[in-house]
Amino acid sequence: YLHVALLFWQQVILCHCTLDDLRVDGRSCEDYRYVEVETDVVSNTSGSARVKLGHTDILVGIKAEIGRPKLDRPNKGCLEFFVDCSANATPEFEGRGGEELGTEIANALYRVYDNERSVDLKSLCITPMEHCWILYTDVLLLQCDGNLFDAISLAIKAALLTPSKIPKVQMMEDEEGTTEIELSDDPFDCVRLNTENVPCIVTLCKIGQRHVVDATLQEKACSVASLLVSVTSKGTITCVRKIGGGSLDPESIYEMIETGKRVGKALHAPLQDILNKEESLGKSREKVGFIG
């Protein structure tokens, strides 16, 4: 997907660049481009966030709905992912063009997030076997400029961290033994998810002899394979996945995981800071949204 025809010599210069830790845009191999995060951009979701990373533009909306728990984990809620590749991002997504990429991303997101270690799924359960909260997570790719996974994971984490509007519910049983769901009267009486262990994804692209984080489209076109590493704020790696057709040797995988761990761990604190800052500004903050 997103084929960028690159001149061979341009590739050469890119490879030389990574050797000396100076990339074409002046970053070092472990530098991110600056990230813009805004939450609560879609009013009718439980939590939403928009992340811009270079020209990559991601919108994530999370909607909580009551549903039936999955059979293999009756006392837990679950997350559902859907990735929509907007044809505005690139003409290649037109029609069914983005479907393959969408499923690939969604599958990776299931692996990373839909488990007990990342999200406190037990707190999403209302009554075992019968009712639980399902978090429908919709990811919309508005523009692609490389490093989709990292931007998506930042957006998902931001959307989960914001005061999610998951109302408190209680199960009431009347005399005839039928259960009824009772919603709290106070609309602000919400459950806030424990997001301590929600990981961030770091994608490392192997270019030449080195690996880089936050690869631009051009850099990605030069790399043969990349590695997804999802890291929690404590530095625990929850998932590692290789994407791309090329091969990586064990030694470089080890190095890449180490880099990913270091970079990923450092990603959580700034995100938390910026969200705290945004929350403290509250209503006084001028919303930027999509027109600004």
Added chain:
Amino acid sequence: MAADLRLPAPRKRSTDLPKEQGKHLVAPGDVITTDSGFMRGHGTYMDDEKLVASVAGVVERVNKLICVRPLKTRFNGEVGDVVVGRITEVQQKRWKVETNSRLDSVLLLSSVNLPGGELRRRSSEDELAMREYLQEGDLISAEVQSVFADGALSLHTRSLKYGKLGQGVLVQVSPSLIKRRKTHFHNLTCGASIILGNNGYVWIYPTPTEQNEEAGGFVTNTEPVPLSDREVISRLRNCILALSMHKMLLYDTSILYSYESAFHHQIKDILKPEIMEEIIEETRRRILEQEG
């Protein structure tokens, strides 16, 4: 190394810009004139006896003819324009070149200088060996030789300054931002050279030394470019991007001034909005001073 996360800043309207005198700017749907004595040109249409703009741009009048020159457009080539393009296809006796115009341009085998500057009739052997000179994905600099009836361009590289491009970095900007000058090839004093293609493609490359200039552009060296040169190239690239983001015309002076104002900043910081603004502000001031 810590990632730079931030809240999105609302777009500023620059109010302190020098007012362009006598420029008639229109948006789509704006009435240009109600006088029926004028002729309808490009970018306009008639609506109830009124002449209305169909694109956003500058109104241009030649006697009775009114047209609107769009600000955001693809490249409309004219004879003599310098372009930077990428080979997309090798056909019989011609190459197809992507030059940011509406149609792919053609480069005829008879309008290139053969390697070594040989001057002779093109034989069928040359036709078979075309891919050895230029193949798909190669970047070239060329000049517009003629414009076909459908607007497609015919290019030529019959001068030693044109031809295949070696190691360097390509920056793509809007073609309307390139200022038309006597020369579009510059050896900047900061230590790199630059080709400002009229089609909005800018090629930045290390200033060639005497010896590798002779090959006629067909033999490129794969020697790593020294770190100091690459720093200059990266800085120039970011400066050009900054200028284009702030819709400043690109020519040797503006690029050099922005390079000088960006000199005490780190290369990767140039692309951060607040620093970019600072650099552009200073560049703008210096250009105004110089123009008097």
